[in-house]
Amino acid sequence: VAHDFNNLLTVIKGHSDLLLARIERGDPAYGSSEQIQKTADRAASLTRQLLAFSRRQVLQPKVLDVNTLIAEIGKLLRRLIREDIEFLIRLGESLGRVKADPGQIEQVLLNLTVNACDAMPQGGRLTIETHNVVVDKEYARRRPSIQPGRYVMLAVSDTGHGMDAATKARIFEPFFTTKEPGKGTGLGLATVYGVVMQSDGFIWVDTAPGKGSRFEIYLPRVREQSDHSTLENATAGSARRSETVLIVEDEEEVRALASEFLRAAGYRVLAAQDGAEGLKIVERLGKTIHLLVTDVVMPKMSGPELVKRLRPLLPDLKIVYMSGYIEQNEDCRRLLEESFYLQKPFSRDMLLRLVSQALRNKPLAHPIAQTVNN
Numbered sequence: 001v002a003h004d005f006n007n008l009l010t011v012i013k014g015h016s017d018l019l020l021a022r023i024e025r026g027d028p029a030y031g032s033s034e035q036i037q038k039t040a041d042r043a044a045s046l047t048r049q050l051l052a053f054s055r056r057q058v059l060q061p062k063v064l065d066v067n068t069l070i071a072e073i074g075k076l077l078r079r080l081i082r083e084d085i086e087f088l089i090r091l092g093e094s095l096g097r098v099k100a101d102p103g104q105i106e107q108v109l110l111n112l113t114v115n116a117c118d119a120m121p122q123g124g125r126l127t128i129e130t131h132n133v134v135v136d137k138e139y140a141r142r143r144p145s146i147q148p149g150r151y152v153m154l155a156v157s158d159t160g161h162g163m164d165a166a167t168k169a170r171i172f173e174p175f176f177t178t179k180e181p182g183k184g185t186g187l188g189l190a191t192v193y194g195v196v197m198q199s200d201g202f203i204w205v206d207t208a209p210g211k212g213s214r215f216e217i218y219l220p221r222v223r224e225q226s227d228h229s230t231l232e233n234a235t236a237g238s239a240r241r242s243e244t245v246l247i248v249e250d251e252e253e254v255r256a257l258a259s260e261f262l263r264a265a266g267y268r269v270l271a272a273q274d275g276a277e278g279l280k281i282v283e284r285l286g287k288t289i290h291l292l293v294t295d296v297v298m299p300k301m302s303g304p305e306l307v308k309r310l311r312p313l314l315p316d317l318k319i320v321y322m323s324g325y326i327e328q329n330e331d332c333r334r335l336l337e338e339s340f341y342l343q344k345p346f347s348r349d350m351l352l353r354l355v356s357q358a359l360r361n362k363p364l365a366h367p368i369a370q371t372v373n374n
Contacts, residue, residue: 006044006323007251009345013040014257017348044345061099061199063224066130066152067091073106074128077113084123092131096221098152104195105154111188112156112215119160119213127157133218146202151218159212168207192217243359244268244285248278248294248306249322254344258293258322261348262355275301279309287314291359293342293351296323307339318358322346 016037023030074089081087109128116126133139133153140148163171172193196203196217207213245267249255252273259269270289272278275298282289292310294303301309303321310317319339340358342351 006344007254009040009044011251011253011257013037013044013345013347014254014261016040018260021348040345061101063097063099063222064102064105065095066098066105066154066219067095069102069105070109070128070130070154073109077109077128080110080113081117081126082123085117085120086125088125088127090127090129092129094132095130096132096150096152097224098199098219099222099224100199100201100219101195104199108192108195108217109154109156111192115188116156116158116160116213119158119162124159124212126159127155129155129157131155132221135218143202143204145204146218150221151201152221154217154219155214157212157214162209162211162213163207164209168205171205243290244270244288245291245293245355246270246272246278246281246289248272248275248292248298248303250274250295250298254295258351261351265352267355274298275303275306275309278306282310282313289314289317291318291320291355293320293322293355296321320354320358 016033019033020030020037023033070089070091078087113126113128120126131153133151135143135146135148135151137148140146171189173190192215193203196219199219201217201219204216204218205213206216245262247255247258247262247269249258249271250273255271255273259271262269270281270285272281275294278292278294279301292307294306296303303323307319320342321339322342322344340354342354
């Protein structure tokens with residue numbers, strides 16, 4: 001469902017991009033096109049949440065300094081928190097590094113902050129803190145869901161109304177909410193749980209009626225230094241215009257849209273409806289092809305299988321995978337680690353930026369997370 005739905009959203013979002021580029025801001029149709037784009041973005045966000053709580057979301061992990069991340073997102077959080085809530089940030093010294101998707105950890109913080117504010121309708125205190133923690137057998141005994149090891153602990157606490165045992169037992173269930181109809185989807189904490197589990201972490205909740213709530217997230221510490229590399233801010237105007245890109249995508253509308261985006265940016269584009277056809281094109285044209293943009297899930301031959309067949313023919317071929325859903329198998333994960341990944345639904349700018357990055361540079365280190373089995 002996620003795969004098919006994200007293909008539909010890619011077409012909706014992509015054509016709204018094209019409309020906005022062709023319509024003047026004063027045109028009455030501009031606002032309608034903009035609303036289509038915003039609604040597609042909201043639908044895509046909902047799909048990402050559904051994938052996150054089911055632990056099927058594709059993550060792009062980096063080695064992070066959580067303190068730095070909190071300092072940056074703290075500016076946004078302060079604007080979201082009401083004036084009757086005291087907001088405190090307490091960051092531990094010499095904090096260890098973790099390996100996680102920074103965007104998803106930010107989403108975790110945002111969801112927990114919003115929930116904490118909702119739990120304090122009359123005001124209160126919200127605290128975000130970090131610590132290095134060593135979980136030994138005794139510590140793990142008191143928090144049975146956590147395995148012994150060395151962690152960075154991220155905690156979000158509030159002085160709100162708290163939860164009873166029955167509510168606490170269900171808070172991570174998708175679509176469960178204590179809010180009145182229309183005030184919440186019930187996906188916020190389910191998303192938090194999915195992201196933490198998929199990041200090889202653990203979550204612990206301490207709460208009681210009238211005592212507030214404390215959410216503790218434990219992320220394994222790693223030895224690597226922080227990864228500050230980001231995708232370059234490439235635009236269509238800065239891209240070299242001499243490369244040939246092969247697009248392999250079984251959905252005709254998505255294939256046509258991506259082809260139009262790339263041709264408009266000056267690339268030579270070849271298109272195939274499946275892996276078998278893509279393989280024939282490469283066998284015929286060989287080294288004239290510089291980059292492969294391929295869907296992951298396709299009939300007849302998957303994207304990773306196509307790449308495996310192409311490597312002996314074009315060992316220097318650059319690869320960009322695109323999908324909204326990745327199957328959990330070792331071959332897929334290994335091949336993705338050598339390539340770039342484009343999340344569906346994508347915009348024109350996202351596609352052009354990643355294609356430019358793939359053509360100019362070596363793949364980012366470990367761009368795709370290994371998903372956690374349910």
